[in-house]
Amino acid sequence: MTTPSYPPKPSPGDRIAVLSPGAGLPELFPVPYELGLERLRKEFGLEPVEYPTTRRMGATPQDRADDIHAAFSDPTVKAVIASIGGDDQITVLPLLDRELIRANPKPFFGTSDNTNLLAFLYNTGIVGYHGATVMVQLGRPVAMDALTADSLRAALFTSGEYELRPVERWNDVDRDWADPATFEAEPETRPATGWTWRNADRVVEGRGWGGNLEILSWLLMADREISHDLSVYDGGVLFLETSEELPSGTEVYRILRNMGERGLLQRFSALLMARAKTWSFERPNSPEEGARYAAEQREAVLRALEAYAPDTLAVFDVDFGHTDPQIVLPYGGTIRVDGPAQRITVTY
Structure with a gap:
């Protein structure tokens, strides 16, 4: 197995893909999702890019895999973050093109059901990031927790020790x-x-x-x-x-x-x-x-x-x-x- 290596980091002003590889809960709960997008823009200086299944509940595993491929293969997208978790992301894994993703390494952020994609990236030779979803951490009522925000900012933009x-x-x-x-x-x-x-x-x-x-x-x-x-x-x-x-x-x-x-x-x-x-x-x-x-x-x-x-x-x-x-x-x-x-x- 290839030892995982760190993918290139985004910079403020870059585009970040927002995906729902697990559940398309932004369709059901738009308020925390929109709040998370706003914070990506205003507090982190990133431009969120949505995909066809990002706000769609019940999307097929193939459609979600297609969105993952589109996000990783787009050279203008510099990082990927999950909207939230779910419970069936395991069904997406067999449909992923490992060579396509290996050829286009990007930082991916997610927790919970996104353990699936993080484990996939590990075996593909790409370091991922366990933490921060748009709806939960970024969409926290009133303000992000300061420690969460500090950690996410460091993980997104820096390459040193924390x-x-x-x-x-x-x-x-x-x-x-x-x-x-x-x-x-x-x-x-x-x-x-x-x-x-x-x-x-x-x-x-x-x-x-x-x-x-x-x-x-x-x-x-x-x-x-x-x-x-x-x-x-x-x-x-x-x-x-x-x-x-x-x-x-x-x-x-x-x-x-x-x-x-x-x-x-x-x-x-x-x-x-x-x-x-x-x-x-x-x-x-x-x-x-x-x-x-x-x-x-x-x-x-x-x-x-x-x-x-x-x-x-x-x-x-x-x-x-x-x-x-x-x-x-x-x-x-x-x-x-x-x-x-x-x-x-x-x-x-």
């Missing part, structure tokens, strides 16, 4: 995008706990790989974009986050157990586990219930590590998942985890 820091406040309670009142006030936040370290007696540096845990489990089941040569992951930094579907601790353990049985989990030198999202419209947990859910998830991860990767350096509650703020991680790029200093540095 140090992650524990956040002081966070939020995971969603509000109804169909209610105009949602956009009249910033989301309420609550105090955050710092990172929790395990085996923090060494310094690890490697290429980042991972993403949404549920999506990775689907890729494993479908035998897509997970290398059969597991040595390509040796020494890498695994990063994992869970979605608003709130998988149980048992499910999280089983996925990690199966990764361990395959021989995958133990290949990585470090694990970054995102702060768990603990609230959803289907399960509106109280703070106390949410804390119990997060504790159960952590125990599940620790149980799997003890069984399959007991020596792995791990950091919990890093803010790159389905919570707010959200930090961008380079997918296939360099991540440095310094246990003794308790520092995490990424290279954008």
Whole structure:
């Protein structure tokens, strides 16, 4: 497999493709989408370019693949960002022209279901960026979170090191995008706990790989974009986050157990586990219930590590998942985890 390399970065004034490789939710919820586009223009100086399926729910996998090809092959488009995630992007992967995309490398930004395309880019030899979608992070009511915006700006326009820091406040309670009142006030936040370290007696540096845990489990089941040569992951930094579907601790353990049985989990030198999202419209947990859910998830991860990767350096509650703020991680790029200093540095 080709070692992923960083694609050329855009500059303010450039065009950026806005795609919906998963779900065309801008059709159903135009307010956060339009707000995100406005911020791309005014706060980042980029010109969004839409495609036929960007605002279309139910677009076929082939139509979405066509839009991905059009965005990557257009020499005037300098980066690509997802509108939001979804749940069936895996059906688009077999339709992608790997050689076309390899010949036209561009920074791609997305999370959640976009783990599919990020894993595809990793295997194509292109560093992607796990973080920032138009509707969620850029379309945040009233203002983007300052830390999210700083991270996204650095990832978009710079190529140096960027140090992650524990956040002081966070939020995971969603509000109804169909209610105009949602956009009249910033989301309420609550105090955050710092990172929790395990085996923090060494310094690890490697290429980042991972993403949404549920999506990775689907890729494993479908035998897509997970290398059969597991040595390509040796020494890498695994990063994992869970979605608003709130998988149980048992499910999280089983996925990690199966990764361990395959021989995958133990290949990585470090694990970054995102702060768990603990609230959803289907399960509106109280703070106390949410804390119990997060504790159960952590125990599940620790149980799997003890069984399959007991020596792995791990950091919990890093803010790159389905919570707010959200930090961008380079997918296939360099991540440095310094246990003794308790520092995490990424290279954008």
